[in-house]
Amino acid sequence: MLRIPEHGRSVADVQEALAGLRTHDVPWREGRTFGYVYEGGGHIDEVAQHAYMSFLYENGLDPTEFKSLLHLENEVVAMCIDHLRGDEQCVGNFTSGGTESIMLGVKAARDRFRVAHPDAVPEMVLPRTAHAAFHKSAHYLGLKVVITEVDGTTFRAVPDAMRAACNENTALLVGSATGYAHGVVDPIPEIAAIGLERDIPVHVDGCIGAFVLPFFRELGVAMPDFDLSVPGVTSISMDLHKYAFCPKGASVILHRSRARRAHQVYVCAQWSGYVLANAGVQSSKSGGPLAAAWSVLQHVGRDGYRARFAELLDTTRRIVAGVGEIEGLEVLGQPEMALIAIASTDPQVNVYHLSDLLGARGWHVQPQLRVTNSPANLHLTLTPGHTPHIEGFLEALAACTEEARRTETPAPPEPLLAALQQVDLSAVDEDTLAQLLGAAGIGEGGALPAERCVVNQLLDAMPLEARNRVLRFFFNGLFVPAE
Ligand SMILES: *Cc1c(COP(=O)(O)O)cnc(C)c1O
Numbered sequence: 001m002l003r004i005p006e007h008g009r010s011v012a013d014v015q016e017a018l019a020g021l022r023t024h025d026v027p028w029r030e031g032r033t034f035g036y037v038y039e040g041g042g043h044i045d046e047v048a049q050h051a052y053m054s055f056l057y058e059n060g061l062d063p064t065e066f067k068s069l070l071h072l073e074n075e076v077v078a079m080c081i082d083h084l085r086g087d088e089q090c091v092g093n094f095t096s097g098g099t100e101s102i103m104l105g106v107k108a109a110r111d112r113f114r115v116a117h118p119d120a121v122p123e124m125v126l127p128r129t130a131h132a133a134f135h136k137s138a139h140y141l142g143l144k145v146v147i148t149e150v151d152g153t154t155f156r157a158v159p160d161a162m163r164a165a166c167n168e169n170t171a172l173l174v175g176s177a178t179g180y181a182h183g184v185v186d187p188i189p190e191i192a193a194i195g196l197e198r199d200i201p202v203h204v205d206g207c208i209g210a211f212v213l214p215f216f217r218e219l220g221v222a223m224p225d226f227d228l229s230v231p232g233v234t235s236i237s238m239d240l241h242k243y244a245f246c247p248k249g250a251s252v253i254l255h256r257s258r259a260r261r262a263h264q265v266y267v268c269a270q271w272s273g274y275v276l277a278n279a280g281v282q283s284s285k286s287g288g289p290l291a292a293a294w295s296v297l298q299h300v301g302r303d304g305y306r307a308r309f310a311e312l313l314d315t316t317r318r319i320v321a322g323v324g325e326i327e328g329l330e331v332l333g334q335p336e337m338a339l340i341a342i343a344s345t346d347p348q349v350n351v352y353h354l355s356d357l358l359g360a361r362g363w364h365v366q367p368q369l370r371v372t373n374s375p376a377n378l379h380l381t382l383t384p385g386h387t388p389h390i391e392g393f394l395e396a397l398a399a400c401t402e403e404a405r406r407t408e409t410p411a412p413p414e415p416l417l418a419a420l421q422q423v424d425l426s427a428v429d430e431d432t433l434a435q436l437l438g439a440a441g442i443g444e445g446g447a448l449p450a451e452r453c454v455v456n457q458l459l460d461a462m463p464l465e466a467r468n469r470v471l472r473f474f475f476n477g478l479f480v481p482a483e
Contacts, residue, residue, distance in 0.1 A: 002482045026364050031389040033364040039385040040245030040308060044296055048247050051288075051295035058287030062274075069287045072294045076240075079297060080252045083214055084206070084236055086228035091261050092254035093279040094290050098207035099133040100281050101237035101253040104264045105203040106137040106172060108235060108255065111263035112201065113171035122171035127157035127186060128372055129179040131205055143171065152373035155182040155333040155341075159190035166198055173202045177226035178209035181368055181379065182332050183339030185209065185226055192232030201234040201260070207251065208381075209337045210238040215302075215309040216336070223336070234260055241289075243338075243383075244305075246296045249289030253280075308384050312338045315387045319380065322394040328401050332374070338382035341368060342397075343375045349401055350409040351376050352453035352460075357400040359452075363393060367452070369467070370460050410451040412440055412458050420458070425466035433473050442474065 009017075028037040055069075063070035077092040095101045106124065113122045123144045126134050138145045148161040157175055166173075173195050175186035188204055195202035204210070204226055217223040228236060233256070240250035255261040268276045276283065300308075316338045323331050328346035335341075342365075344351050355367045355378055366379040386393070416439045423432070440458055441449030448455060459467050 027362070030362075031385045032362050032393075034380040034382065034386070035364070035366045036381075038242050038245055038381075038383050040296075040300065041384055042300075042304070044245050044300065047295050047299040048292040052247055052292040053288070055287035055291035058291075060285040060287055060290065061283055066287065069290060072287075072290050076290065076294050076297065077252055077254070080238060080240075081228065081254055084210060084227040084229075084238065084254065085214075086254060086256075089257045090228055090254060091258050092252050093261075093264070094293070095251045095253055095280050096249050096282055096285070096289065097241060097251045098131070098205075098237055098239045099136065101207065101239070101251045102131065102133040102203075102205065103137045103140065104253045104280060105235040105237055106134065106141055106143065108260060108263040109172035109201045109203065110141055110143060112260065113169075117169065120169045123167070123169045124172045124174065125162050125165045125170055126174050127162070127176070127179075128374070129155060129157065129181055129186075130174050130176055131180055131207065133207075134174055134205075144169075146170075149372055150374075153333070155179070155184050155374065157186040157191065159187055159194060162191060163194050166194065166200065170198070170200050173200055174205060175202065175226075176205040176209070177213060178335075178337045178339065179205075180208055180339065181374065181377075182341045183209070183335035183337035184333045185213070185224055185336050188224065188226040188233065189230050192230045194232075195234070196232040202232050204233050204236045206236050206238040208239060208242050208339065210236060211240070212243045212309055212312070212337060215306055216313060218306060219310055219313060221313070221336070228254065228256065240293045240297070243309075244293070244297065245300065245308075246293040247289065249286075250293040311384050311387055312382060315382055315384075315390060316340070318390050319382065319394070322390070323397065326394075326398045326401055328405060329397070332377055340380040340382070341374075341377040342380070343377040346405060348405045350404060350453065350457075351378050352456040353407075353409040354378065354397075354400055354404045355456075356410075356451055356453050357403055358396060361396050361400065363396050367456050369456065371464065376456070376460060409457075410454055412454050412461075416440055416458070417461060420461060425462060426469050430473065433470065437470070437474065 026033045058066050058069060060069050073094045076094055081090045081092060110122050121144050123146050124138055125146050125148060127148055128150050135145055146165045148158060148165050150157050162173060173191055175188045175191040177185045177188060192202045213223055236254045238252050240246040241248045266278050319340060320331050320335060323329050323342055328344060328349045330343055330345050332341040332343050352367055355365055358365055368377050368379050370376040440454060442455060
């Protein structure tokens with residue numbers, strides 16, 4: 001077993017070791033990776049790094065002792081409330097990311113529900129396109145998820161279906177602005193109206209879209225209302241570590257009122273140590289992400305964001321138009337954000353195969369599995385860093401589509417597919433699961449077959465619940481102590 005080194009290593013030695021490790025990561029700095037990292041360019045990096053490092057050791061555990069952090073948080077939240085057209089009653093908190101913001105929105109709704117229904121299981125009505133973080137929150141916080149299918153052409157939530165899914169235990173309704181997968185805005189005013197009708201809180205997931213959409217509106221894009229100006233919207237999550245170009249660990253959760261936020265706060269004064277009072281999930285936390293987020297917002301400013309998003313809008317439109325010209329491909333829905341889902345219209349073109357072919361040429365896109373009425377597709381998250389690479393990407397996409405059409409799609413072994421049809425994956429033991437995955441070229445410790453499309457086809461062929469079981473098994477095997 002690896003041990004903490006008996007003799008400490010020199011600064012240079014440690015730094016060199018670190019630098020070497022990154023060589024196998026996705027090459028995100030080259031503008032050929034469509035996801036994970038959001039680059040704003042200019043001097044953002046410099047501003048963020050300086051602020052992050054200056055507040056590296058400050059502790060957000062106690063905002064009464066670290067008044068600088070309380071000040072920064074209240075300023076960041078105020079700017080976000082203003083951006084999303086909230087009023088003086090609105091409040092919010094800085095969090096570590098979209099998942100934490102969503103978890104807090106769900107917790108606030110759950111605890112509000114519990115006041116009136118101490119013994120019932122709270123339910124959350126989720127469109128199919130709502131982010132996985134809501135499912136995770138329901139899992140952690142003990143809510144029941146009720147899924148409604150979205151429109152199969154626009155990929156927007158269907159308010160009537162959501163209304164029909166409500167009952168006396170519904171504690172929260174969710175809409176996205178925009179959803180991650182297709183980049184479209186759900187009909188938030190209609191969803192919020194259901195909330196008002198039935199006194200149910202409505203959370204808008206603006207993690208990826210809410211920061212950008214107001215700027216797109218300023219740039220002349222027709223934009224439905226989705227923010228705190230809509231009556232009935234009670235909370236919104238918005239990430240700063242995505243399109244506000246802040247380093248990771250930056251998001252906000254905003255609430256309509258202090259009374260609603262009260263259900264988010266956790267306090268414990270019945271143990272033997274300090275009084276613990278947390279607005280979020282984390283307790284001790286570095287001041288770095290908050291200081292960096294505040295500094296990036298100050299440095300870029302509305303004019304800087306507007307200029308970047310004007311370029312982003314243009315880039316998005318050019319890629320949507322370019323994909324439309326490639327025979328055998330289509331863009332799903334009408335993206336209202338810099339998020340694009342590309343599906344195949346030609347049975348000879350398998351998108352997972354296409355993804356592998358693009359990967360071999362150094363272009364990294366994100367496969368999205370088929371779910372109910374959303375077909376298998378490839379996702380692009382565009383940022384200003386992609387602008388110089390539009391032509392190159394579209395050429396590669398066209399060439400790889402042609403290659404995917406001409407060549408055989410590597411497929412999972414027939415016996416394996418047959419075996420999958422026969423076993424109930426949610427019931428098989430771990431050994432059987434390891435054998436099945438081994439047959440597909442998936443080994444312990446994260447070894448994947450060179451042809452990822454084989455794995456994605458297998459996942460596609462499984463019932464949704466079974467996918468979760470298989471992936472949990474795989475992930476559990478990924479993190480094994482180093483030798
Ligand atoms: C990214 C994202 C989230 C989750 O945010 P994390 O920062 O990854 O925790 C939630 N909702 C949407 C729409 C997102 O795009």
